Amino acid sequence: MFHRDPTLINKSLRWTTLGIEYDWNTKEYPREGRELPEELVELGSVICDALKLGEMRPDAAIVNYYPPKSSLSPHVDRSERTNAPLVSMSLGQSAVYLSGGKTLSEKPIPIWLRNGDILVMHGEQRLVYHAVPCIGAGEGETFESTNKPLEQYLNTSRVNITIRQVN
Ligand SMILES: O=C(O)CCC(=O)C(=O)O
């Protein structure tokens, strides 16, 4: 995306969908959709295989963009029609991630998620509340690239890709 049009990414872009596209209004996924990029299919299935979590056939992904001072409210990802794991990859600036319980009254555990970290939600952990209260912009992650808009974006912001299996 950055290579095609680096100006596409800006402060107001908060998310994009890939593969079977989540509908934010109905909070449902349609029955079918576009093909998920092969690299994400492979990444999700290789990670589940390596962790011996069984077969995963990823068919959807949500990319969340976190500009400085942004956050993500507590929620549970329950719209997928399978109980396959959710494979979450963090890029760019670090974030504080809160991993909670099945209800909002359970005290969450804070975790730093850094560039390149993969977090897998599976089994009992698949349907817990989680949130990103803040990103730690400028705290240790520095990037250099010949693609200057990309360099600037990653030096101030965070990108998270969650690979999912809807069907
Ligand atoms: O940004 C993150 O680490 C979490 C993203 C998330 O919870 C989601 O996309 O459902």
Ligand SMILES: [Fe+2]
């Ligand atoms: Fe989530």
